[in-house]
Amino acid sequence: MEPLTSYFAVSAILLGIGIYGLATRRSAIRILFAVELVYNAANLNIIAFSRLRDPPIVTGQVLVLFSIALAAMEAAVGLAIIILAFRINAEIDLRKLTRLKG
Amino acid sequence: MAILTSPLFFKIAVFPGLTSLAIIAALVTWLDRKVTARVQLRIGPSYVSPVGGILQSFADLIKLAFKELIIPAKADKFFFVAAPVIGMILAGGLVGLIPFSPETQIANLEVGLPVFLAFLTLSPTMVLLAGWSANSKYPFIGGLRSLFQQTAYEIPLWLSAIGVVMMAGTFDLLKIVEAQSTGWFIIPQALGALIFLITITAEMERIPFDLPEAEPEVIMGWQAEYTGFLFLAAQGAGFIKLYVFSALFATIYLGGFLGPAPVPGLVWTLLKTTVIIVLIILLRGSFGRVRIDQLLRAGWTLLLGLAIANIAITYIIIQGIPSI
Amino acid sequence: MTDLAFLAFAFVTVIAAILAIEARDLVYGAVSLGVSFLGVAGLFILLDASYVAAFQISVYIGAVVVLILFTVMLVGPAKGDGPMEFKKASLFGAVLISLMLGMAGTLAATTSFPGREVCGSGCDLQLLSTTLLVDYGIQLELLALVLAAAVIGALTLAKAEKKE
Numbered sequence: 218m219e220p221l222t223s224y225f226a227v228s229a230i231l232l233g234i235g236i237y238g239l240a241t242r243r244s245a246i247r248i249l250f251a252v253e254l255v256y257n258a259a260n261l262n263i264i265a266f267s268r269l270r271d272p273p274i275v276t277g278q279v280l281v282l283f284s285i286a287l288a289a290m291e292a293a294v295g296l297a298i299i300i301l302a303f304r305i306n307a308e309i310d311l312r313k314l315t316r317l318k319g
Numbered sequence: 320m321a322i323l324t325s326p327l328f329f330k331i332a333v334f335p336g337l338t339s340l341a342i343i344a345a346l347v348t349w350l351d352r353k354v355t356a357r358v359q360l361r362i363g364p365s366y367v368s369p370v371g372g373i374l375q376s377f378a379d380l381i382k383l384a385f386k387e388l389i390i391p392a393k394a395d396k397f398f399f400v401a402a403p404v405i406g407m408i409l410a411g412g413l414v415g416l417i418p419f420s421p422e423t424q425i426a427n428l429e430v431g432l433p434v435f436l437a438f439l440t441l442s443p444t445m446v447l448l449a450g451w452s453a454n455s456k457y458p459f460i461g462g463l464r465s466l467f468q469q470t471a472y473e474i475p476l477w478l479s480a481i482g483v484v485m486m487a488g489t490f491d492l493l494k495i496v497e498a499q500s501t502g503w504f505i506i507p508q509a510l511g512a513l514i515f516l517i518t519i520t521a522e523m524e525r526i527p528f529d530l531p532e533a534e535p536e537v538i539m540g541w542q543a544e545y546t547g548f549l550f551l552a553a554q555g556a557g558f559i560k561l562y563v564f565s566a567l568f569a570t571i572y573l574g575g576f577l578g579p580a581p582v583p584g585l586v587w588t589l590l591k592t593t594v595i596i597v598l599i600i601l602l603r604g605s606f607g608r609v610r611i612d613q614l615l616r617a618g619w620t621l622l623l624g625l626a627i628a629n630i631a632i633t634y635i636i637i638q639g640i641p642s643i
Numbered sequence: 644m645t646d647l648a649f650l651a652f653a654f655v656t657v658i659a660a661i662l663a664i665e666a667r668d669l670v671y672g673a674v675s676l677g678v679s680f681l682g683v684a685g686l687f688i689l690l691d692a693s694y695v696a697a698f699q700i701s702v703y704i705g706a707v708v709v710l711i712l713f714t715v716m717l718v719g720p721a722k723g724d725g726p727m728e729f730k731k732a733s734l735f736g737a738v739l740i741s742l743m744l745g746m747a748g749t750l751a752a753t754t755s756f757p758g759r760e761v762c763g764s765g766c767d768l769q770l771l772s773t774t775l776l777v778d779y780g781i782q783l784e785l786l787a788l789v790l791a792a793a794v795i796g797a798l799t800l801a802k803a804e805k806k807e
Contacts, residue, residue: 220649223649223653224686224690225747226747226748227653227656227657227686229743229744229747229748230657230744231656231657231660231679231683232743232747233740233743233744234657234660234661234664234740235660236736236739236740236743237664237736237737237739237740238663238664240735240736240739241733241735241736242664244669246669246711246714246715247664247669247672249711250663250664250672250673250676250711251664253676253680253703253707254660254663254664254676254679257679257680257683257703260683260699261683261686261687264687264690264692264695265690268690268691268692268762268766269690273762273766275766275767275770275771275774276774278692278694278695278771279771279774279775279779281692281695282695282698282775283782283786285695285698285699285702285703286702286786286790287786287789288703288707289702289703289706289707290789290790290793291793292707292710292711293707293710293793293794293797294793294796294797294800296710296711296714296797297796297797297800297801298800299714299718300714300718300800300801301800301801303718304718395670398670398674428693429693429768430693430694430697430768433694433697433698433701434693434696434697434700436697436701437697437698437700437701437705438700440700440701440704440705440706441700441704441705443705443709444677444704444705444708444709444712447709447712447713447716448670448674448712451670451712451716459716463713466709466713470709473705490694490768
């Protein structure tokens with residue numbers, strides 16, 4: 218199998234696992250895990266394509282540097298929201314957090 | 320069969336790899352106790368001959384290896400055992416990146432310095448897991464304090480190392496040493512070297528930054544529940560880090576293996592590393608303990624500001640005064 | 644040799660990702676997420692992106708995993724939801740992934756990708772730093788501003804619950 222196809226396959230499998238986690242998990246922290254997996258799948262894909270295209274370019278690495286920083290920020294803010302939600306509602310089962318007030 | 324005699328295997332297994340790392344870690348432990356004792360007007364280890372009790376740490380190693388391994392009943396067994404061992408492996412793995420001499424470097428990566436610092440950021444995770452897995456109050460509090468301390472001092476560490484990168488123009492540790500052939504970096508980077516020294520002392524949780532292990536407060540902190548072999552791993556990781564960080568300091572600030580000709584480069588590196596190790600041990604005997612809030616405030620505000628000022632000063636040095 | 648390394652890293656990444664989603668205990672899940680990130684960093688190194696790999700290790704594992712870990716330890720529930728029994732939700736999830744992977748696989752199989760071995764200017768660290776700082780310098784400054792906004796936002800959120 219060509220190298221790009223195998224990297225693409227790994228990234229697609231990670232994406233699939235991430236979306237499975239997003240679709241079937243109730244706990245908010247578990248969903249955060251799944252979102253981070255999706256981020257990683259996308260980053261891996263971008264680096265693989267940028268390295269294995271016809272003249273390899275470095276722009277993919279630049280984009281991934283930005284993406285990693287943004288993903289970390291998003292995780293931090295998301296965790297702050299989860300902590301708040303846990304303090305107010307005493308649980309983070311997403312099916313039960315249906316009210317915005319609080 | 321050929322792999323056993325290949326130079327890479329020799330480098331990994333004997334020097335500067337596993338065997339010599341173990342022996343050097345034991346010697347650093349002995350040096351720590353001896354120098355601290357002398358500073359405190361004591362004698363230190365002296366019974367286990369032949370000279371100055373130098374075999375004391377080997378005797379301790381044998382004793383700890385045979386002690387009973389007690390795991391608390393409700394502890395998370397996997398992380399309790401895994402965390403200090405992985406911490407020690409991480410610390411020991413870092414020695415592969417340091418150029419002790421042009422031929423004795425295990426892995427010469429183009430991005431040697433960022434990889435070194437990246438693996439450094441993994442150690443707070445291990446400490447947090449170790450503290451949490453003991454399922455006990457004091458180790459957990461100690462683990463949290465250690466996490467906050469190590470995370471707070473990582474950024475000044477990175478920023479002060481950036482000053483060296485700016486002057487050398489490369490991340491490669493071998494090339495950084497070779498770029499110092501016109502002058503060691505410690506002279507233009509005096510502020511950066513000072514910040515680096517302070518932050519590595521804080522990263523290793525040595526006095527004066529050893530609040531996570533302070534006896535009157537948290538009774539050895541995250542290492543409180545460890546006995547036997549795991550205690551050896553937890554303590555050994557600290558001394559391996561002392562050796563590896565001092566070697567890194569010698570490499571990026573003191574010119575590594577550069578030195579006048581008749582003495583081989585390898586000996587120069589080890590000599591400079593020993594000087595820095597003794598300096599850090601002297602800090603132990605000379606200062607009191609810093610309180611946790613003073614520590615964190617200093618890390619996040621004072622040292623961060625000084626490190627950024629160091630980058631500005633380095634820029635001016637490189638570009639010359641008219642560029643302001 | 645590279646094939647073996649690729650298979651090892653890919654295997655570790657995928658297995659750790661599955662463990663992260665399925666493990667009952669959230670701490671185990673967070674740590675296996677960290678292992679998955681380590682596998683992805685290894686794949687980056689195989690793709691000649693060593694600086695990005697170092698960045699990934701220090702930011703993702705050194706910061707995000709630590710953040711998740713002490714959130715779970717201090718505030719979080721003791722156990723998240725574990726592997727689910729066969730329900731409509733997991734059926735839906737499985738169908739969704741199969742569709743996605745099927746699409747991806749068909750796309751990959753019918754496109755011919757070049758398998759470049761020579762890297763040239765695509766792996767040059769000097770070029771990476773020049774591109775990042777010169778060509779995308781303004782975006783870098785904007786990223787710093789977004790980071791500052793995120794930090795202020797997180798601090799405000801953390802303070803808000805004390806004001807009630």
